[in-house]
Amino acid sequence: MVRGLTIGEFAQLTHLSVRTLRRYHESGLLEPASVDPGSGYRYYAGEQIPTAQVIHRLRELDVPLADVAKILATEDPSERADLVGGHLRRLEAELARTRAAVVSLRQLLRPDDGGLPVELRPVAARTVAAVEGVVDRDDVLSWYAEAMAELDAALGDRPPLGPPGGHYANELFTGGRGSVLVYRPVADPPRQGRVTPVNLPAAELAVVVHCGPHDDIDVTYGRLGAWVVEHALAVDGPVHETYLVGPGDDPDPAAWRTEIGWPVFRLAV
Structure with missing residues (x-):
């Protein structure tokens, strides 16, 4: 034996x-x-x-x-692959969160020499093709991708009148759930599925451009907020984001340019 x-x-x-x-x-x-x-x-x-x-x-x-x-x-290879794949996806998500935290922390620890080039800019009222919804903060990225795909399908060959954008309610950040609107500016916006014409009101924005991927966009938000406070302004309304260069324009995250705009008004002295 x-x-x-x-x-x-x-x-x-x-x-x-x-x-x-x-x-x-x-x-x-x-x-x-x-x-x-x-x-x-x-x-x-x-x-x-x-x-x-x-x-x-x-x-x-x-x-x-x-x-x-x-x-x-599990003897079934496909079932075994699904079990392993589910865990790997969770690991990848955790790695992405870790990477984003590391990038953000490095940016925070780097001195902001020269400050941010913030611009105060009036934005006229306009009508856009948009998709709106109330979204959990953790689901924003997937919701955004689905909404933009629906917009693109509904707009077909309509030429854009500018870059796409989004409005994000303050409650999304303070409470973890809030109203989100994503849009594309086009002439004669259609009604199809969730896509509807939406009138965006005029606003006075404090604007800055975030360069690169969104791993450390919170740092840019924070520095814009500090600028707003320093200049005796107050935030009034949802955050505006305009995607000047995004994944659909260039696959290289280093090339992405996201304009952040906070509707503001001057505090009484």
Whole structure:
């Protein structure tokens, strides 16, 4: 009878510690091929090596023990791929949040030499083709993509009269849920599905251009806010964003240009 590999030998072959293998056994993820009833020694089979390494990789990716067990118990390759894929998507989202936080923090720690080139600009009233909705803050990006796709489909060959934009209610930032409007300026806006003509009122805006991806756009918002306070102005109404250069214009995030406009009025002194 072949006794199999001792736990030490198996640890050496899999590059896993004995302690880790014991933990996998205790949690039911990887039981030894046999356990000596007298000594309690664990013995493993050679064909268990790939399974041990799969468990290790999944745990390195912080897949919960219960999910690891599901993945190992699933014989259907497509179902197994869906389970792993779901966790990878969650990891990618977490990595994106981490990257954005790092970029934002680096920008905050960098001195703002020379300040922001803020401009006070009057904007005339106009009618645009728009999609409106009340959105959770975490869903804004996906909602925006769907709304812009619907706008593009409804507008067809109508020539644009300017870059697209969006209005974001203050409640979206203060309470995590609020009104969002995205639009494209065109002549004779249509009514189709969620797309309707919307009259945007005239406004006085404090405007600055954010360059690059939106990972650190919060820093630009903060610095614009500081400028507004310094100049004895108050914010009045939703945030305006105008997408001068976006992903549809250039795939390189470094080329993106987003104009941020806050409707303002002067405080009484």
